[in-house]
Amino acid sequence: MKTKASNEVLLEFPSRSSNESFARAAVACFAAQLDPTLNELEDIKTAASEAVTNAIVHAYPDSIGKVQVKIRVCPGNVLEVTVKDHGRGIPDVDKARQPMFTTGGEERSGMGFTIMESFMDKLTVRSVTGRGTSVSMRKKLVPRLKTGK
Secondary structure: OOOOOOEEEEEEEEOOHHHHHHHHHHHHHHHHHHOOOHHHHHHHHHHHHHHHHHHHHHHOOOOOOEEEEEEEEEOOOEEEEEEEEOOOOOOOHHHHOOOOOOOOOOOOOOOHHHHHHHHOOEEEEEEEOOOEEEEEEEEEOOOOOOOOO
């Protein structure tokens, strides 16, 4: 069941590594409307970076494809970030979610999903080989008291 969002944005960009920092900044700017703490914002930015980097590196290893980032403000002060690609997909999601597992070569740590899971409250990964992957992350932000004059 889809949760109704009070606000959302959809970004789409080519799977170039130079766009990872754009996506990270865009997610942070959109999340700012929930008045996150600096720690919450850093967690969100890091998780979004990992998801986008995974799409860029693993979904399209030999070509440039499209990466979509959907950011939603859901009831209960929950931020949802979904990163989707139409790349090669993940043959075994459970194996891919194991720490230190990577298909990206020696320069990759294999910690992307572990990082996303540790910085966000919920991580859902759906993938179909040859059709792409969708990574959805949710984080409930602690409402802060507004002080007015």
